[in-house]
């Protein structure tokens with residue numbers, strides 16, 4: 512656990528990530544932090560908070576299934592059928608958020624970390640910037656990403672909606688369960704159409 516008296520700014524977040532993540536994951540986190548900060552500057556969130564969120568978003572991504580499930584139980588993170596099927600993929604975000612919250616991380620940043628994988632309803636600008644940066648970081652490459660990156664030049668909401676749609680299509684194509692948060696995020700943009 513992190514000491515509860517730590518003040519978590521970008522430098523502390525980087526050091527914490529470096530103490531917990533392997534080299535590849537740390538490099539991913541650096542790219543996400545830098546892109547999230549760029550989006551934050553563009554769309555009106557705090558670049559420093561985006562850096563912190565980016566460095567910390569995958570803090571628990573290198574845990575084993577057993578470790579992430581144990582951490583979820585310890586921290587009171589709900590574990591449903593979906594999470595039990597993909598513990599690391601679906602729990603690394605809320606578990607990291609719960610741990611960081613307990614350590615005194617600002618709620619807005621913790622919430623962004625919590626929602627970075629599947630999204631959810633009512634995401635603020637910071638949470639959307641992190642979600643989008645994790646989706647678009649420069650080493651990612653898959654069909655449809657170019658369009659999301661282009662949308663991210665001008666509209667945060669349009670880009671996030673396109674990312675949420677692509678994610679949902681992919682999850683359904685792979686015949687996996689849909690997380691309610693992913694559906695909420697999708698419906699926030701598309702339900703009125």
Ligand SMILES: [Fe+2]
Pocket residue numbers: 568569572603604627628
């Ligand atoms: Fe993640």
Ligand SMILES: [Fe+2]
Pocket residue numbers: 539543568569645
């Ligand atoms: Fe990530």
